[in-house]
Amino acid sequence: MLFSPEPKTSRKDLFDREKELDTLDKLIKTNKIILVTGIRRVGKTSLINVYLHEFVKKNFALVDVRTSGNSFREIYDTFSSVLTKLNRWTELRSVLRGIRGVSVFGSGVSLSWGKETRANLGEVFDRIDSLGNQTVIALDEAQRLRGSVGQVVLDILAHCYDYCENIRFVITGSEVGLLEDFLKLEDPNSPLFGRHIPELRLEGFNRKHSVSFLSNGFEEVGLAYKEEVLEKAVEYLDGIAGWLNEFGLRCIEKRVVSEDVAREVFELAAKLELDEVTKFSKNYPLLLEALGRGMNRWSQIKRYLEQRLERTLNDSELNRYLTNLIKRGFVEKKNEEYTILNPILAKHFGQLRVL
Ligand SMILES: Nc1ncnc2c1ncn2[C@@H]1O[C@H](COP(=O)(O)OP(=O)(O)O)[C@@H](O)[C@H]1O
Ligand SMILES: [Mg+2]
Numbered sequence: 379m380l381f382s383p384e385p386k387t388s389r390k391d392l393f394d395r396e397k398e399l400d401t402l403d404k405l406i407k408t409n410k411i412i413l414v415t416g417i418r419r420v421g422k423t424s425l426i427n428v429y430l431h432e433f434v435k436k437n438f439a440l441v442d443v444r445t446s447g448n449s450f451r452e453i454y455d456t457f458s459s460v461l462t463k464l465n466r467w468t469e470l471r472s473v474l475r476g477i478r479g480v481s482v483f484g485s486g487v488s489l490s491w492g493k494e495t496r497a498n499l500g501e502v503f504d505r506i507d508s509l510g511n512q513t514v515i516a517l518d519e520a521q522r523l524r525g526s527v528g529q530v531v532l533d534i535l536a537h538c539y540d541y542c543e544n545i546r547f548v549i550t551g552s553e554v555g556l557l558e559d560f561l562k563l564e565d566p567n568s569p570l571f572g573r574h575i576p577e578l579r580l581e582g583f584n585r586k587h588s589v590s591f592l593s594n595g596f597e598e599v600g601l602a603y604k605e606e607v608l609e610k611a612v613e614y615l616d617g618i619a620g621w622l623n624e625f626g627l628r629c630i631e632k633r634v635v636s637e638d639v640a641r642e643v644f645e646l647a648a649k650l651e652l653d654e655v656t657k658f659s660k661n662y663p664l665l666l667e668a669l670g671r672g673m674n675r676w677s678q679i680k681r682y683l684e685q686r687l688e689r690t691l692n693d694s695e696l697n698r699y700l701t702n703l704i705k706r707g708f709v710e711k712k713n714e715e716y717t718i719l720n721p722i723l724a725k726h727f728g729q730l731r732v733l
Contacts, residue, residue, distance in 0.1 A: 380595040381626035386424040389432045393591045393619070394583060395425055402429050405576055406514060406546050410539045414550045415557065416580030417707055417720060418654075419620025422550045425580060426516050437513045439463035444519040446527075453527045454491035457499060457534075460515055461487035464506065473505050499530070500537045507542035516548040521556035528560055529569075536569035555705025582617030582721070591619070595626045596635060603635035611640035616721035621647050648726040655708060655723070661687070665699055666708070666718055670727025674715040 379391055386392045389399075402425065405412045416422050423440075430438040439460040446456040461470060462485065471482040479490035479497030489497040506513060523531050538545045551557030562568035563575060583591060592608045615621040625643045629635045655662045661683065668682035676696070684691050700716060703709040710719040718724040 380591065380598055381623050381630065383627060385421075385427050387427045387431050389428050392421075392424055392428045393594065394587050395421065395428070398425055398578065398580060399429055399433070401578055402426075402548075403433055405578060406548070409574065409576055410542075410545070411535055411547045411549065411570075411573065411575045413557065413561075413575060413577040414548060414580060415554045415577055416552065417582075417618070418552045418651075419618050420580050420582055421619040422552070422580055423518055424619070426518070426548055426550065430514060430516065434512070434514050436467040437464060437511045438515070440516040440518060442518045443531075444522060446523070448527065450491045450496070450527060450530070453523075453530055454489045454497065457502075458487055458489045461489070461502070461506075464513065468509060468511060470506070473509060474502060477501050477505070499534045500541075503534065503538050503542055503545060507538075507544050510544060512544055512546070514546045514548060516550070518550050519552065520549045521551035521553045521560060523560050532561070532569045536573070539570070539573050553706045555707065559705065583619065583622075584617060585612055588612040588615075588617045588622055591622055592626060595623075596629070599630055601630060601633065601635060603629075607635050607637055607640070610637050611643075614640045614644040614725070615647065616725075618647075618721065621722070644722070644725070647722045651720060651723050652726070655703075655706075658702060658706075659699065661699060662703060662708075665703065666723060666727050669709065669716055669718050670724070674717060676714070676716075679716065 380393055382391065402412075402414070414422050414426060427440060430440060441456050441459050443456055446452045464470065465482070465485055465487055470487060474480045474482055474487070477497065479495045480502060481488050489502070491497075517531070520531070535547055538547065549557070549561075561570055561575070563570055563573065565571055582588075589605070589608045589612055592611060593603065593605075596603045611622070611625050615625060621643055624646070625640055628639045628643060632639065652663060655666065664683055664686050665679060668679045671682070673679055673682050680691055680696055683696065700709065700711070704711060708718065708720050708723060709716055718727060
């Protein structure tokens with residue numbers, strides 16, 4: 379089904395990503411590590427999932443590392459889960475035999491994370507590589523990996539890049555700047571320094587494709603619609619697959635394709651994005667408000683915030699706010715002007731003035 383609550387796994391359910399699937403295939407065939415970036419709900423997990431199921435077909439593992447960044451235990455559990463998934467296709471018991479801290483029982487593989495018995499991940503992946511199977515490991519939402527736990531991941535990525543012929547990694551992130559901070563590709567002290575790691579940036583659908591996605595989805599379930607309502611929904615929700623998909627699901631539930639539902643989904647989307655922004659500082663929405671009102675230059679933003687906060691704001695504080703918003707993909711800077719990059723928030727703060 380084109381509209382479904384979970385990420386897609388099958389090509390027939392994935393709308394309009396043929397070009398991206400081909401690009402991903404080419405990149406994976408010619409690189410050891412590739413990045414897939416794009417804003418939340420644009421369809422990264424769906425694209426990778428479909429790619430793994432339909433192109434790679436076996437010897438792949440997709441794991442969500444959004445919350446794995448906090449402890450050694452969590453990151454080792456994540457890699458245990460990667461190995462358990464790979465174990466579905468190739469029996470790893472004999473391959474991993476004798477490595478300290480690795481146990482295989484039934485279909486599960488478990489890595490020890492305690493300081494004394496911590497499994498040597500380099501050795502584990504060398505053994506997997508020695509099987510000669512093309513293996514693809516996708517680490518989804520990796521931007522929050524940090525510190526010594528993140529270092530474990532960087533070390534293993536660098537090790538596989540240098541020594542493993544058959545292992546490929548796909549790393550995704552919605553917050554591109556944070557992902558770049560984690561990978562530290564430009565830092566001579568980083569294990570990944572100087573490695574070639576291409577990026578596939580996933581964009582939303584264009585207007586025409588967004589409308590077709592909706593019409594195809596409604597036709598699939600036999601729900602009548604008016605073209606102009608679909609146009610309106612796309613005006614609200616832009617080409618973000620996840621929100622168009624949510625619109626589709628809600629219309630199906632209500633058995634009617636209406637503009638009210640589009641507005642409802644837009645409000646939900648704006649609220650969730652706003653929560654995400656506010657989580658880091660309650661001053662961020664004020665800053666976006668300034669941008670939404672057309673105050674796009676440093677001095678204008680500063681003046682607006684000072685008025686709203688009723689205090690002076692020093693340059694380093696404003697710089698920190700703007701840098702963080704840029705790193706998290708909410709804002710972009712072009713020619714000394716800052717604009718809201720996230721389309722839902724851009725509309726919410728009135729920047730595009732289309733509604
Ligand atoms: N190309 C697509 N065709 C149909 N539905 C899609 C497509 N891309 C994403 N979706 C749907 O949108 C929602 C969000 O997609 P997801 O892959 O989880 O996005 P991301 O990983 O970028 O946050 C999911 O419910 C998924 O089924
Ligand atoms: Mg995802």
